Amino acid sequence: MTKLEELKERLGVVSDLNGAASVLGWDQQTYMPPGGAAARAEQLATLGRLAHEALISDQVGELLEGAAAEVAGSGADSDESCLLRVVRRDYEKARKVPPALVAEIARATSLGMEIWVRARKESHFPSFQPALQRILDLHRDLAQCLGFEESPYDALLDQYEPGMKKSELVRIFSELKSGLVPLVQSISERLDRVDDAVLRRHYSEKAQWEFGVDVARRLGYDFQRGRQDKSVHPFTTSFSISDVRITTRVDERFLPTALFGTLHECGHALYEQGVSQNLERTPLAGGASLGIHESQSRLWENVVGRSRNFWRFFFPRLQQAFLQSLQDVSLESFYRSINRVEPSLIRVEADEVTYNLHILLRFELEGNLLEGRLALADLPEAWNAGMKESLGIAPPDDAQGVLQDVHWSNGLIGYFPTYSLGNLLSVQLFEKARSVIPSLEAQIDQGNFGPLLAWLRENVHQHGRKFLPLPLVERATGGPLQAAPYLHYLRDKYTEIYF
Amino acid sequence: MTKLEELKERLGVVSDLNGAASVLGWDQQTYMPPGGAAARAEQLATLGRLAHEALISDQVGELLEGAAAEVAGSGADSDESCLLRVVRRDYEKARKVPPALVAEIARATSLGMEIWVRARKESHFPSFQPALQRILDLHRDLAQCLGFEESPYDALLDQYEPGMKKSELVRIFSELKSGLVPLVQSISERLDRVDDAVLRRHYSEKAQWEFGVDVARRLGYDFQRGRQDKSVHPFTTSFSISDVRITTRVDERFLPTALFGTLHECGHALYEQGVSQNLERTPLAGGASLGIHESQSRLWENVVGRSRNFWRFFFPRLQQAFLQSLQDVSLESFYRSINRVEPSLIRVEADEVTYNLHILLRFELEGNLLEGRLALADLPEAWNAGMKESLGIAPPDDAQGVLQDVHWSNGLIGYFPTYSLGNLLSVQLFEKARSVIPSLEAQIDQGNFGPLLAWLRENVHQHGRKFLPLPLVERATGGPLQAAPYLHYLRDKYTEIYF
Numbered sequence: 001m002t003k004l005e006e007l008k009e010r011l012g013v014v015s016d017l018n019g020a021a022s023v024l025g026w027d028q029q030t031y032m033p034p035g036g037a038a039a040r041a042e043q044l045a046t047l048g049r050l051a052h053e054a055l056i057s058d059q060v061g062e063l064l065e066g067a068a069a070e071v072a073g074s075g076a077d078s079d080e081s082c083l084l085r086v087v088r089r090d091y092e093k094a095r096k097v098p099p100a101l102v103a104e105i106a107r108a109t110s111l112g113m114e115i116w117v118r119a120r121k122e123s124h125f126p127s128f129q130p131a132l133q134r135i136l137d138l139h140r141d142l143a144q145c146l147g148f149e150e151s152p153y154d155a156l157l158d159q160y161e162p163g164m165k166k167s168e169l170v171r172i173f174s175e176l177k178s179g180l181v182p183l184v185q186s187i188s189e190r191l192d193r194v195d196d197a198v199l200r201r202h203y204s205e206k207a208q209w210e211f212g213v214d215v216a217r218r219l220g221y222d223f224q225r226g227r228q229d230k231s232v233h234p235f236t237t238s239f240s241i242s243d244v245r246i247t248t249r250v251d252e253r254f255l256p257t258a259l260f261g262t263l264h265e266c267g268h269a270l271y272e273q274g275v276s277q278n279l280e281r282t283p284l285a286g287g288a289s290l291g292i293h294e295s296q297s298r299l300w301e302n303v304v305g306r307s308r309n310f311w312r313f314f315f316p317r318l319q320q321a322f323l324q325s326l327q328d329v330s331l332e333s334f335y336r337s338i339n340r341v342e343p344s345l346i347r348v349e350a351d352e353v354t355y356n357l358h359i360l361l362r363f364e365l366e367g368n369l370l371e372g373r374l375a376l377a378d379l380p381e382a383w384n385a386g387m388k389e390s391l392g393i394a395p396p397d398d399a400q401g402v403l404q405d406v407h408w409s410n411g412l413i414g415y416f417p418t419y420s421l422g423n424l425l426s427v428q429l430f431e432k433a434r435s436v437i438p439s440l441e442a443q444i445d446q447g448n449f450g451p452l453l454a455w456l457r458e459n460v461h462q463h464g465r466k467f468l469p470l471p472l473v474e475r476a477t478g479g480p481l482q483a484a485p486y487l488h489y490l491r492d493k494y495t496e497i498y499f
Numbered sequence: 500m501t502k503l504e505e506l507k508e509r510l511g512v513v514s515d516l517n518g519a520a521s522v523l524g525w526d527q528q529t530y531m532p533p534g535g536a537a538a539r540a541e542q543l544a545t546l547g548r549l550a551h552e553a554l555i556s557d558q559v560g561e562l563l564e565g566a567a568a569e570v571a572g573s574g575a576d577s578d579e580s581c582l583l584r585v586v587r588r589d590y591e592k593a594r595k596v597p598p599a600l601v602a603e604i605a606r607a608t609s610l611g612m613e614i615w616v617r618a619r620k621e622s623h624f625p626s627f628q629p630a631l632q633r634i635l636d637l638h639r640d641l642a643q644c645l646g647f648e649e650s651p652y653d654a655l656l657d658q659y660e661p662g663m664k665k666s667e668l669v670r671i672f673s674e675l676k677s678g679l680v681p682l683v684q685s686i687s688e689r690l691d692r693v694d695d696a697v698l699r700r701h702y703s704e705k706a707q708w709e710f711g712v713d714v715a716r717r718l719g720y721d722f723q724r725g726r727q728d729k730s731v732h733p734f735t736t737s738f739s740i741s742d743v744r745i746t747t748r749v750d751e752r753f754l755p756t757a758l759f760g761t762l763h764e765c766g767h768a769l770y771e772q773g774v775s776q777n778l779e780r781t782p783l784a785g786g787a788s789l790g791i792h793e794s795q796s797r798l799w800e801n802v803v804g805r806s807r808n809f810w811r812f813f814f815p816r817l818q819q820a821f822l823q824s825l826q827d828v829s830l831e832s833f834y835r836s837i838n839r840v841e842p843s844l845i846r847v848e849a850d851e852v853t854y855n856l857h858i859l860l861r862f863e864l865e866g867n868l869l870e871g872r873l874a875l876a877d878l879p880e881a882w883n884a885g886m887k888e889s890l891g892i893a894p895p896d897d898a899q900g901v902l903q904d905v906h907w908s909n910g911l912i913g914y915f916p917t918y919s920l921g922n923l924l925s926v927q928l929f930e931k932a933r934s935v936i937p938s939l940e941a942q943i944d945q946g947n948f949g950p951l952l953a954w955l956r957e958n959v960h961q962h963g964r965k966f967l968p969l970p971l972v973e974r975a976t977g978g979p980l981q982a983a984p985y986l987h988y989l990r991d992k993y994t995e996i997y998f
Contacts, residue, residue: 243538
């Protein structure tokens with residue numbers, strides 16, 4: 001056995017343990033009876049600990065050295081070279097963090113989640129503040145352990161978006177914000193141009209489910225290598241490249257919940273199903289980053305799924321499935337209703353135009369908190385002022401403001417910006433695909449998503465985690481990550497709808 | 500931390516890994532898409548290997564020694580003393596088998612299963628013979644590693660029924676057989692006394708499912724700590740004492756499939772749900788043996804579930820659920836139809852009276868094979884002769900004869916007798932419960948299963964794996980395992996039906 005083979009076998013064990021943990025997590029959110037919770041927490045903790053121990057063992061370090069010599073001639077982009085690069089990165093990062101700190105963060109966030117749930121229910125930030133302070137302090141320690149050059153935020157961001165820097169985000173997001181704020185303002189003066197009452201008619205659960213499955217299948221989601229189940233919070237999870245599952249939830253009184261939820265999760269799942277089989281059972285079998293992952297979900301959910309082209313094909317089918325609710329609705333009025341814009345308080349309910357302003361606010365605030373330029377006690381006020389400034393509205397209470405998201409209580413600091421990166425990139429990738437496939441939109445008119453999927457497979461999916469996000473973007477689009485294409489896309493689309 | 504605590508933490512890891520593997524196995528048989536199979540096999544192999552390594556580590560041996568001193572004064576029946584006894588037994592057995600032999604058996608049985616599937620399809624034993632020979636030889640080696648006093652069969656049997664000896668089974672089974680054969684013969688002359696055509700009417704899947712769930716709930720199966728799903732082969736599995744799941748399959752043209760399947764699995768599940776919470780996350784959280792487990796499934800499926808008392812309560816409900824198919828059927832004729840006896844070729848379709856003769860034949864044959872008193876080439880002939888002798892019928896081909904069961908191809912040698920032990924014991928336990936709860940049958944008439952379940956919980960379930968099967972039987976029934984009560988039960992019940 002070569003050192004590389006030996007290393008791959010060890011990494012295979014890590015991959016098996018992570019895959020098993022994902023099955024347990026999926027079961028927990030879909031079918032597990034209430035009684036199963038306590039044992040499940042123990043099982044997941046054990047699997048996580050064993051996977052971590054297997055990765056950080058000295059033997060992995062030695063095998064990395066030995067294997068490096070073996071793959072020296074294989075080229076920087078070969079599967080083997082990329083594997084060693086990524087594993088060395090994972091290995092070194094994992095070894096930098098003392099187990100005691102990992103345990104302390106696990107405890108603090110587990111407690112933090114509980115306290116957050118109560119604080120949100122009571123809409124009272126001060127009762128959450130000490131727990132969040134503890135979580136923030138521990139994440140400052142974590143950033144110190146991981147190391148950084150410019151800002152401790154970079155160390156945390158790097159966990160979700162490897163290689164990305166806060167300063168780079170500040171640059172892109174400033175441009176984004178200065179384009180978005182006036183756009184939102186001018187749409188805000190014309191809110192009555194679009195009405196979405198039709199989406200709140202009755203849509204039977206069964207028909208919604210069947211329609212969603214049909215859409216998923218037509219997009220290219222392979223049900224031989226996946227399945228859809230119901231869960232309270234929709235998610236995508238994979239146990240291998242050939243077992244990638246999605247979940248959805250259905251609201252009989254609001255059509256978009258299941259519909260765009262399925263499109264979103266399908267986007268994630270098409271990515272995971274599209275990773276090259278050569279990378280199976282290695283740490284490269286997965287998405288390059290959260291931002292790249294989100295670019296795939298948003299591309300299918302928004303850029304494709306809220307386009308006229310998409311509905312030229314699907315609207316007659318949707319009408320057929322919900323005759324009673326849709327027979328008096330035109331394609332044009334349906335298209336407008338699913339693209340209704342309105343500044344609102346809650347991020348997860350936000351439309352394409354306002355969504356990123358929610359993210360930008362969180363990014364700014366968490367950066368300031370971490371760098372010590374904002375005191376936690378002042379956070380609610382800063383939140384409300386930020387909402388007023390960018391969206392023109394302010395939350396009446398903490399529950400609809402600073403307490404709305406679970407992320408910070410869960411220790412996810414540096415995570416929010418990946419949502420906006422995904423949005424920006426979804427448009428850049430789609431534009432690139434359109435430029436090389438002139439018939440792309442005509443194909444979508446016909447319900448043919450094959451050319452688009454093939455382009456994404458070739459340029460993004462197959463590579464898995466081989467490349468860092470920014471080089472992958474460069475490789476796929478021929479240029480850097482940018483805000484301009486997204487702003488351009490929004491202005492074109494929404495000027496036509498609102499003006 | 501005491502040595503005992505340290506030991507329990509290590510065993511907790513083993514338990515977590517086994518629990519995780521059970522979740523993966525459950526998913527594999529219920530929801531996994533076809534594409535998931537390859538990765539699932541790897542994940543299960545890794546979890547199995549890690550659990551095995553964690554159990555047989557030298558540290559466990561040292562902790563066992565250290566902990567023994569700590570629990571010395573706690574009494575032989577304390578949870579702690581039993582834990583050390585059982586773990587020492589598991590540990591020593593596991594260390595006796597070289598990993599290479601384990602791997603070789605895994606390979607041979609995985610191959611053997613495939614070959615068996617094809618051979619059964621072609622109904623051709625000779626094409627399976629070399630694979631079975633290899634499996635037999637490896638199991639002779641396994642018996643040598645494990646060690647035995649009287650017969651290599653004892654070493655294999657001990658894996659499923661700890662402490663049981665072949666000589667003891669021969670004694671009990673001879674008595675059983677000499678009672679069964681004449682009973683079957685005399686019923687065979689009166690087969691036309693009972694007709695089960697009514698069970699083959701139409702029964703909708705949905706109503707069968709709902710009826711089964713209602714029955715399970717009334718028996719005491721806790722759906723907060725379990726659930727029922729569909730699978731091709733019904734089974735029970737547990738991930739902890741508080742997450743014990745059952746599966747069933749439904750045949751719209753044969754009522755007993757789902758009905759008695761659910762009762763059977765419920766019996767297993769009530770056992771697992773009834774283990775004392777003090778034993779959670781230890782190797783004692785589970786059934787004492789396969790025989791004891793089967794006694795619980797058979798008790799609920801047959802002794803209770805095919806009794807007049809049970810149907811006095813449930814038949815009116817069943818009629819209500821299936822008005823069209825059952826409105827012209829009386830309780831009495833339904834009772835007779837579900838207790839129809841007929842010598843048949845296939846074990847899994849056999850009734851209460853003939854079932855054990857199928858098992859006794861397999862027990863005799865596998866013992867002879869293992870001890871070298873029967874050549875594999877002569878197995879089909881011996882099988883057919885045995886069927887003729889005990890049931891009066893002979894299979895027309897290998898598929899309906901020697902190739903019908905998966906067990907041997909899967910390396911399950913010494914496993915079959917546990918089915919009969921379960922049958923015998925199901926009656927012994929029920930008789931004992933009846934003798935201490937005089938109103939037991941009157942309670943069942945009213946659909947009240949609480950007293951019976953409480954007695955089983957107290958005398959069997961709560962102990963988990965604390966005691967070996969025979970001492971547990973002694974403790975619960977006040978006497979040894981016997982054939983006579985079962986024969987008595989059958990003669991009483993079936994004389995009334997057939998004579």
